Amino acid sequence: MSASALRERFGDAILREETIRGDLVVWVDAGRAHEILAWLRDADGQQFNYLTDVTAVDYRDPERPLEVVYQLRSLSRNTQLRVKLPLDKSKPLAVDSVVDLWKGADWLEREVYDMFGVGFTGHPDLRRILMWETYAEGYPLRKDFPLRGHFTRAEQTRQALAANPEAHYSIEELSIAEAYDELPEDMKRRMSKGERGFVK
Amino acid sequence: MGLIEAPNAGAESAELAGVSPNFITTKLDFLANWARSNSLWPMPFGTACCAIEFMATAASRFDISRFGMERMSFSPRQADVLICAGRLPFKLAPIIRRVWDQMPQPKWAISMGACASTGGIFDTYTMVQGIDTIIPVDVYVPGCPPRPEGLMYGIMLLQKKIRGETLADPTLRQEHLVDDRGFFLPPEKIDEISEPFGNSVHQTRSA
Numbered sequence: 001m002s003a004s005a006l007r008e009r010f011g012d013a014i015l016r017e018e019t020i021r022g023d024l025v026v027w028v029d030a031g032r033a034h035e036i037l038a039w040l041r042d043a044d045g046q047q048f049n050y051l052t053d054v055t056a057v058d059y060r061d062p063e064r065p066l067e068v069v070y071q072l073r074s075l076s077r078n079t080q081l082r083v084k085l086p087l088d089k090s091k092p093l094a095v096d097s098v099v100d101l102w103k104g105a106d107w108l109e110r111e112v113y114d115m116f117g118v119g120f121t122g123h124p125d126l127r128r129i130l131m132w133e134t135y136a137e138g139y140p141l142r143k144d145f146p147l148r149g150h151f152t153r154a155e156q157t158r159q160a161l162a163a164n165p166e167a168h169y170s171i172e173e174l175s176i177a178e179a180y181d182e183l184p185e186d187m188k189r190r191m192s193k194g195e196r197g198f199v200k
Numbered sequence: 201m202g203l204i205e206a207p208n209a210g211a212e213s214a215e216l217a218g219v220s221p222n223f224i225t226t227k228l229d230f231l232a233n234w235a236r237s238n239s240l241w242p243m244p245f246g247t248a249c250c251a252i253e254f255m256a257t258a259a260s261r262f263d264i265s266r267f268g269m270e271r272m273s274f275s276p277r278q279a280d281v282l283i284c285a286g287r288l289p290f291k292l293a294p295i296i297r298r299v300w301d302q303m304p305q306p307k308w309a310i311s312m313g314a315c316a317s318t319g320g321i322f323d324t325y326t327m328v329q330g331i332d333t334i335i336p337v338d339v340y341v342p343g344c345p346p347r348p349e350g351l352m353y354g355i356m357l358l359q360k361k362i363r364g365e366t367l368a369d370p371t372l373r374q375e376h377l378v379d380d381r382g383f384f385l386p387p388e389k390i391d392e393i394s395e396p397f398g399n400s401v402h403q404t405r406s407a
Contacts, residue, residue: 131326132291140325149325153394154387156325157333160290162382165298 005045010036015086023082030068030085034096037083040072041101048072048081051102054109056116058143068095068118087118097123115141132163221368229366236280236306237362238268240355243279243303245296248286250313250345257348267355276302281358282335285345287315288328297378300335305373308338308362310354313345319394320344329394333385336376 003017003026013036016027028036040048052071059066065086073080087093097120098105109120110129117139120126127133131140136159137150149156180188221229242264246254257264258272273279276299288296300309311331314320317340319329328334338361341354365372378384385393 137325145325147324152387152391153329153333154383154390156290157293157328157384157390158382158387160293160328161297161334161378161384163291163294165294 006036006040009039023080025082025084027067027084027086030087030095033083033085034098034101037070037072037098038101040081040083046074047076048074050075051098051104051108052080054098054105054112056112056118056141058116058141060143062089062143065089066093066116066118068112070098092119093117094119094121096121097126099123115139117142134159134163221366225366225368229368232367233363233365237359240267240269240280240308240358240362241271241273241278242269243273243276243282243299244285245282245299246285247288247292248313248315248345250285250316253345253348254283254285254312254351257351262348262352264352264355267352267359269355276300277304279303280307282307282309283312283351284309284316284331285312287313287320287322288331288334289326290328291326293328293334296331297334297384301375301377305375308358309335310339310341310351310358311337312341312351312354313343315344317342323396333390333393335384 003014003024006017006026006028007014010028010032013029013032014026015029018025040046050073052073053069054071055069057067057069066089068085068087070083070085071080072083085095087095093116095118097109099109099120100122106123106125107129109123110126112118113120113123113126114128114130128135137156138145140149151159244251244254256262258269276282280303282296282300282303284296300307309331311317315322315327316331317337319327323329331337339354339358341350343350346354376384381387383390
């Protein structure tokens with residue numbers, strides 16, 4: 001696949017293309033990314049029906065934009081494509097969620113949110129996935145994040161010990177909410193309120 | 201590490217002053233310590249590659265049954281010694297604390313490997329810099345990971361330590377709970393223990 005089909009259809013929204021070690025990489029405008037990715041998934045001759053990974057890269061150069069990376073694969077055509085969305089770091093970082101296109105993007109986008117603080121507009125359940133939900137030090141994979149975190153070790157230890165390891169989610173926070181009516185009575189009672197502290 | 205003292209160090213000598221050991225108490229100590237040290241049931245808390253070495257230690261070639269550790273206790277309520285084998289992230293800190301609090305006295309803890317003892321190479325935002333900031337530790341086993349012989353030496357040191365205990369010392373069986381401020385050790389002590397050493401100071405701060 002070459003980027004010519006993309007350029008023909010989306011024009012200026014395709015910022016740059018490059019073939020790196022045999023892999024085609026396309027930089028696209030973040031504002032139109034959802035539209036472009038939807039087209040890549042559905043259009044004849046594209047059929048990128050499998051989303052391998054969503055991740056992000058923060059470069060050391062503070063001028064350089066943070067990039068959200070989508071690694072797409074077409075199982076039927078046995079080919080792949082990397083789509084990158086540059087985001088200006090001086091503005092709030094936000095892109096449209098692609099969970100409506102690929103369901104597997106759910107946890108991948110949560111991880112990018114957790115590690116880089118990129119907001120995915122339209123994500124059904126955007127909260128931290130690796131770090132605990134009350135984690136207050138920021139986004140660990142940003143280049144301006146010190147390796148040992150912002151807090152002192154004592155403060156980190158205090159916060160960790162204050163966590164309640166037996167806390168659970170409320171039924172509203174879980175994706176099995178529609179199965180609520182079929183649960184046993186005692187489980188319904190336990191799930192009526194969550195205990196995990198601050199949840200978005 | 202050498203920096204750590206029991207949180208109540210200094211209090212012991214005053215309390216022990218009134219007790220004079222005699223034939224009965226020393227024989228009782230000997231008997232109790234002999235029984236305890238030769239029937240330690242370990243609670244394995246394996247989080248990383250040290251747990252593999254720990255499993256090897258428990259398996260036929262090295263066989264810690266020979267030291268009376270016949271039964272792995274997968275419930276903290278029937279365990280005597282907590283063996284933390286592997287790195288401990290902050291996310292697991294409240295869990296190991298809960299496991300430790302659930303273990304009945306008498307109880308001991310072995311910190312197995314560099315990561316459990318000091319944080320090891322993981323001097324990062326996720327990692328507890330030594331489990332002694334979370335629970336009291338009796339024996340530190342160095343190594344990355346320690347070989348089974350190393351762990352067994354640690355176990356034998358713990359047995360030696362147990363044989364030196366006396367029932368007349370109530371402080372030995374005292375619980376060291378997390379205090380109202382949410383700390384097990386004083387915060388300045390945690391910072392001191394967590395301080396990096398060697399050249400890692402220069403490697404970690406991103407420009």
